[in-house]
Every structure is written in structure tokens, then in C-alpha cells.
Amino acid sequence: MTVYEVGPRDGLQNESAVLTTPSKLELIAALARAGLPFIEATSFVSPRAIPQLADADEVASALPLVPDVTYLALVPNEKGLQRLRAAQDRPGIPKLWPAVFVSASESHNRKNQNRGVEETLSEIEKLVRDVRAEGSRVRAYVSTAFGCPFEGAVDPRRVAAIVDRLLGCGCYQVSLGDTIGVGTPTQTRRLVDIVLREAPPDSIALHMHDTHGTALANVLAALDRGIATFDASVGGLGGCPYAPGASGNLATEDLVYMLVGMGLETGVDYGRLVEAGRLAERLLGHRLPGRALLAERTREV
């Protein structure tokens, strides 16, 4: 089982509070110490679009060197890739893998990237070619793979076609995102079944949101189909800013609690992960929505 920690990027970009660069690095170090093998550390998007991650260059050039930890950073376009390269243009610092993203629904992609899905895919194809020539690997995200806030249901065949393009151009893995947290196990099974007709199981990951409490049920449905890679955010960091306590990302502690309880090996130290969750709460100055984090707090009362 492989857990991708997305809190420092996907989590923090949805928080109204902006952490200082040293605070971010402290959180990333705590997550690395917990044994998380992949940590999405930041995003090279426009600082105007996402001021929370405006220090991507500083973060990328000061990542803690921890054995067996791979860092990733979101890269929306050629310009983002140049920033990533510049930040890493120094010997002895941990290597960052770029991650690219596209929405499964046309309207969400236009809203998010101000261009159509086809245009995004074309730029990704070029970008991945360049990056692979430099010897790096690229991960891809497909947003709104379960449902779109503007278009509603999304055809799983459309998602499968996008996955084909992304794997075809050399991305090593595609993470299917339930961006608005509407997925159910039946839908997860259908989507995974269709995608796995062409893609090998280890090339597919799931990125579930716990908006309706169904994230772990969807993880279970995908596990049963052979998917072994799941994204999660420490403490459920990145909950919806409009509803205090409301949940966006699946909490890493909840995911690891379930996987470990099922006898599956993750390499993550649950106790240290809970400590990292507490650190995130202290740094942000408020509680996070993850269930297990709350349960562990209660246990100590």
C-alpha cells in the first residue's frame, strides 16, 4: 500500500491562514519522519491565484533530506516547470517530481485553468516529454473524475480516455480525484473497472474527499479491485473554508488507521502521523476535521 500525502499542497492551498515558510518546512519534516513515502510539498502555480503557496520556490529549495521520501510539486505549465527547475538548481537538495493536473469535465478545467481540457492535455504532453528527457518522473491528477460542480455526473469513459492520454505520454501514475466528494462505492467500482481495462492497477491512484463521509468506503471499493495507492491530507487539512469542520480531503490518519487495521503494510508510523496532525493544528491555530485525530485526542482526556 502506498500513501501520497497531499496536505502541504492540496491542504494548505484551501486554508485561509497562510503558514510561514519555516512552518511549512516543519510540517513537511514531521510528515517525512512519520514514514510517508511521497509528500506533495507545494505548487508552482501563480502566487496571485493561490497566495497560500506563493513561497513554492523557497519551500522547494529547502526541503528536508529524509531517506526514502520523494517530494512532488504541482506544475501547471511550462512556466511552473521553469520555476521548479530554478528552485532545484543546486546540488545536494532533495529532488522534486513535477505533478500535472487536468479536469475530467470541460467546465471545471476552464474555471480552474482558463483553457479547455484538450489544450491542457497538449501542454502536459509536451511538458512530460521534456521532464522525462531530464530523467525525472511525472505524476498526473484528474480532477472531477467522480462529479463536477458545474456539470454534475462525469462519464467514466471520458475519465478513462484522459487516463490513456496521460499514461500514454509517460506519466507514471494517474490519481483520480473526487474533487467535490460525491462518490459512492458503486461509482468507484464502475470507474475503476473501466479505467483498469487499459491501465495496470499500479498506474492508478485514488484521491478521495470525505465531504459526505464516504471516502474510506470508496477506498475499500477500490482496494477490492486491486488499487493500492491512495492520496490523503494530514488531519483532513483543506476542509471547505465556508463550513468550519466540514471535510474536504480524506484525512491521512483515517486512511492509515483503516489500512493498518486491515493488516496492510503502509510503512507509516501511525503515532508519528498523529503528532504531525497535531503540529498542523498548532501551526494553523485551529482543529482539523480528521476523525482519527479527534479520537486520539479524546483517548488522552
Add this chain to the structure above:
Amino acid sequence: MTVYEVGPRDGLQNESAVLTTPSKLELIAALARAGLPFIEATSFVSPRAIPQLADADEVASALPLVPDVTYLALVPNEKGLQRLRAAQDRPGIPKLWPAVFVSASESHNRKNQNRGVEETLSEIEKLVRDVRAEGSRVRAYVSTAFGCPFEGAVDPRRVAAIVDRLLGCGCYQVSLGDTIGVGTPTQTRRLVDIVLREAPPDSIALHMHDTHGTALANVLAALDRGIATFDASVGGLGGCPYAPGASGNLATEDLVYMLVGMGLETGVDYGRLVEAGRLAERLLGHRLPGRALLAERTREV
């Protein structure tokens, strides 16, 4: 699919605020209007032990008459049964079915009932015989079926043996409770498989807590094994009083959201259920931890 609503009993008994009798009846009526077929309305335990439900007699004698709704009340012993009978000793009021309970672990049963498991089972056997002679049906709960706060892991064969006793003496259904919310899908499958060796699937229900976020994953695991009855509490009412926002009972909205999204028929109107959840929040004066309830609030912002 059958959903048992336990909020007015299991939920309210874990709230520090005590609702007035009219408020409880208003909540129960809203739940009945939402189409929930079974509602656990109150408990005839000692008012000293659980002051939140001290008005069980008043609630039981004033339940709203709604077609196709069956009410249940927890009955710990002969004295509780006499109170139930007295409260119902009037023509034209909705019938209450008694529900009995026992823990799978000796220490929890002693802590909860001040007597051993065998003693509780013996009294249940006598009580069920009397009740059935009067033409009523009896449901049973097995607490700590997944884990005990004092003893840790609980042997599923021990749970299966208690289920045998309960079904053997005439209970129509046994609900297996994950009282401290530690269960994982692997454990759920193991427990259900062992219990279903002797018991028919429709005689077994699951009562999951969402303490670590695994409740719906456990529901899915049991669904796949043929279990079709699940307990839940409106809004997740009855969260742990020591941690604001922490979750105890699985929220009924989350359960219904998932079941409906999987194309399964519950008979419950999701929109009216969310209204009942909002009513519970207004009556209690604070937000409830259910995920879907928060998601629906956000959607309207």
C-alpha cells in the same frame, strides 16, 4: 435496505444538553416524516443513570402516530419493561417494541449494567419470553462487538455465541455494535462471516460508530456479505462529549447518502432527513458532526 434511527435514544443520551419532552417529540416526528421505518425513541433505564432520558414515560405515551413507522425503546430489565407497559397502557397510541442489550465483553457489561454477561442474558431470556407472549417483538443489541475499552479485541466467536442465545430466545434481530468505533472492514468481514454461519442475514444488523472515519467502509464490507440493516443517528448525534466535533454514532444522512448513491432503496427522503438533522442542531444549540449535514449546509452558502 433498512435503516434504524437511534438518535433520540443513543444520540441524546450522550449529549450534555437535556432536551424538553416536546422538543424530543418534535425531533421524533421530523424523523418519522423523513420515512425512517424504525425509530428508537427512548430508554427505560434509571433516570439517575441517564438523566437525559428521564422522561421516557412521557415520550412513550405521546409518540406521533405515523403510518409505517415502528418505535423501539431500550429496556434494561423487568422494571424497565413494567414502565414501558404502563406508558403504553392506553388505546390508540403507537406501539413500542422493547430492545434489550448486553455487552460482548465481560468488563463492559459489568461497568454498564453492574452484572455479568450470563446474568444479563438470563434476564433477557425471561423478559423476551414474557414480551413475546404479549405479541410484541424484541430487538437486541450486542455492545463492544468489535472491541472493548477495557479488554481490547473481542473474539468474534464470543459475539456469535451471544447472538445465538439472543436469537434462540426469540429476539427477531441482533444489532452488533462497534461501541468505541475501532472496527475495520477486515474485522467486519470476519465477524459477519462467523455470525452468519448460524444466523440468517436478515436477523443481523450493524451499529457502527464513526470514531475513526471507518463506519461507512464497515457498512460496505457488511453489505457485500448480505447484511441489509444498519443503525445510525441523525446528524451523528451522540458524539463524544469530551471532544467537540468528535464522532460517535454513524450519521444517518451519511449512511442514506451512500446507500441511495449506490442505487439501494431505503424508503428515506434524504432532503427531509437533512431537515431533521438541522432541527436537531437547532434544538441542541450546536452543530452535529455528520459529514453530509455539513456538506448540505456548505452547498447553500
